[in-house]
Amino acid sequence: xxxxxxxxxxxxxxxxxxxxxxxxxxxxxxxxxxxxxxxxxxxxxxxxxxxxxxxxxxxxxxxxxxxxxxxxxxxxxxxxxxxxxxxxxxxxxxxxxxxxxxxxxxxxxxxxxxxxxxxxxxxxxxxxxxxxxxxxxxxxxxxxxxxxxxxxxxxxxxxxxxxxxxxxxxxxxxxxxxxxxxxxxxxxxxxxxxxxxxxxxxxxxxxxxxxxxxxxxxxxxxxxxxxxxxxxxxxxxxx
Amino acid sequence: xxxxxxxxxxxxxxxxxxxxxxxxxxxxxxxxxxxxxxxxxxxxxxxxxxxxxxxxxxxxxxxxxxxxxxxxxxxxxxxxxxxxxxxxxxxxxxxxxxxxxxxxxxxxxxxxxxxxxxxxxxxxxxxxxxxxxxxxxxxxxxxxxxxxxxxxxxxxxxxxxxxxxxxxxxxxxxxxxxxxxxxxxxxxxxxxxxxxxxxxxxxxxxxxxxxxxxxxxxxxxxxxxxxxxxxxxxxxxxxxxxxxxxxxxxxxxxxxxxxxxxxxxxxxxxxxxxxxxxxxxxxxxxxxxxxxxxxxxxxxxxxxxxxxxxxxxxxxxxxxxxxxxxxxxxxxxxxxxxxxxxxxxxxxxxxxxx
Numbered sequence: 001x002x003x004x005x006x007x008x009x010x011x012x013x014x015x016x017x018x019x020x021x022x023x024x025x026x027x028x029x030x031x032x033x034x035x036x037x038x039x040x041x042x043x044x045x046x047x048x049x050x051x052x053x054x055x056x057x058x059x060x061x062x063x064x065x066x067x068x069x070x071x072x073x074x075x076x077x078x079x080x081x082x083x084x085x086x087x088x089x090x091x092x093x094x095x096x097x098x099x100x101x102x103x104x105x106x107x108x109x110x111x112x113x114x115x116x117x118x119x120x121x122x123x124x125x126x127x128x129x130x131x132x133x134x135x136x137x138x139x140x141x142x143x144x145x146x147x148x149x150x151x152x153x154x155x156x157x158x159x160x161x162x163x164x165x166x167x168x169x170x171x172x173x174x175x176x177x178x179x180x181x182x183x184x185x186x187x188x189x190x191x192x193x194x195x196x197x198x199x200x201x202x203x204x205x206x207x208x209x210x211x212x213x214x215x216x217x218x219x220x221x222x223x224x225x226x227x228x229x230x231x232x233x234x235x236x237x238x239x
Numbered sequence: 240x241x242x243x244x245x246x247x248x249x250x251x252x253x254x255x256x257x258x259x260x261x262x263x264x265x266x267x268x269x270x271x272x273x274x275x276x277x278x279x280x281x282x283x284x285x286x287x288x289x290x291x292x293x294x295x296x297x298x299x300x301x302x303x304x305x306x307x308x309x310x311x312x313x314x315x316x317x318x319x320x321x322x323x324x325x326x327x328x329x330x331x332x333x334x335x336x337x338x339x340x341x342x343x344x345x346x347x348x349x350x351x352x353x354x355x356x357x358x359x360x361x362x363x364x365x366x367x368x369x370x371x372x373x374x375x376x377x378x379x380x381x382x383x384x385x386x387x388x389x390x391x392x393x394x395x396x397x398x399x400x401x402x403x404x405x406x407x408x409x410x411x412x413x414x415x416x417x418x419x420x421x422x423x424x425x426x427x428x429x430x431x432x433x434x435x436x437x438x439x440x441x442x443x444x445x446x447x448x449x450x451x452x453x454x455x456x457x458x459x460x461x462x463x464x465x466x467x468x469x470x471x472x473x474x475x476x477x478x479x480x481x482x483x484x485x486x487x488x489x490x491x492x493x494x495x496x497x498x499x500x501x502x503x504x505x506x507x508x509x510x511x512x513x514x515x516x517x518x519x520x521x522x523x524x525x526x527x528x529x530x531x532x533x534x535x536x537x538x539x540x541x542x543x544x545x546x547x548x549x550x551x552x553x554x555x556x557x558x559x560x561x562x563x564x565x566x567x568x569x570x571x572x573x574x575x576x577x578x579x580x581x582x583x584x585x586x587x588x589x590x591x592x593x
Binding site (some may be wrong): 010011012013016017020035036057059060081082083098099101102221 | 270282413419420421423424427474476514516
């Protein structure tokens with residue numbers, strides 16, 4: 001049975017090496033190569049390959065962020081040269097990875113392992129992704145893809161089935177639940193002040209009571225974000 | 240031992256102060272109509288000269304109560320008791336000396352050692368001892384300050400050396416392992432290119448090791464290091480990466496701190512060129528203006544890319560090193576312009592090597 005594979009690495013030689021190592025595995029068909037995280041997100045969503053060779057350190061979006069963004073957990077073979085934080089996280093969750101430079105033998109072992117688990121979502125990878133803090137968020141807007149860093153986010157507002165992310169006078173729409181996003185962000189910096197509102201404390205100027213039972217957070221850009229009673233407690237605890 | 244004995248000049252200076260004090264005491268005797276000048280001096284000079292040595296004991300009294308641990312009651316007790324004891328000693332010594340000179344010296348105009356005079360001498364003794372304590376305190380504080388200063392400059396030297404040591408062993412692991420991976424890939428594609436890259440990589444590390452021993456190196460050495468670095472990086476990033484380095488031949492011998500330009504190139508690749516799909520050119524310009532050497536590194540950045548947050552560390556390090564090395568006479572600034580270009584400007588005093 002043929003399996004499809006996607007190679008993601010920003011260095012051409014690194015991609016060519018994987019291509020070469022895959023040469024003797026006749027049952028693997030390479031369906032594409034990506035040189036950054038953004039392309040990888042597009043390609044994974046579009047063609048859903050069986051196997052992904054995924055470099056961790058990449059421009060625009062790193063490997064883990066690609067997985068967070070696409071929700072992909074199965075059939076991932078991580079490759080990395082050296083990334084202290086990633087390696088620590090891998091070891092912590094017992095996730096297998098290829099350390100560059102690697103031999104054909106080591107490559108074959110990792111591939112064999114991935115092939116055995118094909119289609120299954122390894123628990124270790126799921127845990128790794130869940131504990132990974134996002135630093136960037138991908139937004140698709142009329143066929144264009146934008147990347148914003150989490151530091152740019154001022155506050156987030158939940159609408160019916162999407163969220164609105166406010167950054168420097170712009171509002172970005174994204175289909176995701178507020179709780180999902182909240183889980184990806186650093187709880188020391190982002191506070192759920194209301195059932196439908198999340199604020200970045202770096203942009204909160206102050207808390208103001210506007211009526212007997214209505215409290216708002218004053219943002220640096222002048223906007224007001226509603227704060228619930230529980231939210232008020234949480235906000236006061238960190239400010 | 241008391242530090243004053245370590246240097247004859249200091250000891251003579253100190254004793255002459257006491258001779259002056261002795262003269263003043265004699266003057267008081269003359270004014271008080273106790274005796275004529277000759278007798279007054281004969282009486283007071285030896286007594287106060289001796290007391291000068293006694294007053295040196297204040298050094299040990301001060302040292303026994305370090306400035307930081309002093310509490311008022313303890314202080315009053317110690318200083319009070321020692322001054323009173325010294326005052327009493329002075330009075331006794333004066334009395335003993337007076338009866339001695341009455342026997343051995345002629346001509347000597349005898350005068351009565353009244354209670355009045357005794358009390359005056361006692362009072363003077365106490366006050367002088369307290370002054371001595373005060374003077375010693377100042378001396379000790381001054382000495383401590385000098386010691387602290389010396390220690391600080393020693394520490395600074397150690398820190399600078401440690402920094403150089405660190406530079407020497409500072410291998411960017413990401414760069415090393417990725418380069419090795421590229422070589423591994425090249426072995427089957429283009430064996431000659433693999434060999435070239437191995438040599439460039441080895442050369443880069445050898446140059447790093449060689450120059451990290453120096454506080455300053457000629458610009459030409461740093462530029463050679465940059466060439467080796469770019470050779471490796473150009474193989475890794477292919478057509479995406481290009482660099483244009485412009486430096487006058489007259490400036491090749493000018494001195495700069497080691498490993499300041501190469502990290503700037505690394506930065507330009509990591510935060511700039513690497514993120515741009517079509518790549519870009521890094522431009523380096525080295526110029527001399529009056530007494531200053533300017534190094535400017537400019538590179539394009541991805542317009543959409545978020546301003547890299549981790550960016551600051553490497554640049555901050557270079558700034559700190561230059562500012563330390565040139566005692567504030569260096570400036571490192573960086574900015575991202577509206578037309579999506581990132582510029583780092585380094586200004587250091589112009590120095591020509593031999």
